[in-house]
Amino acid sequence: MLFLVAALLLLGVAMGSVAHAPLPVTLVAAAVIGVWLTVFAIRERRARHH
Structure with missing residues (x-):
């Protein structure tokens, strides 16, 4: 809840x-x-496949 408020x-x-x-x-x-955000998403997707 505190995270949502922040x-x-x-x-x-x-x-x-x-x-x-x-x-x-x-x-x-x-x-x-x-x-x-696009670069972050691509890096995360590649990390999951390896």
Whole structure:
């Protein structure tokens, strides 16, 4: 339960900062996070197969 509260608090902080950031900065940050998550997913999938 504490983890859920912390996650929601962090999400609120992130969404609040995105609301004040310019659109290009937000899009670049979203792209970087998307690439990072994709690389992480690929690495995890390869680790499970080996």
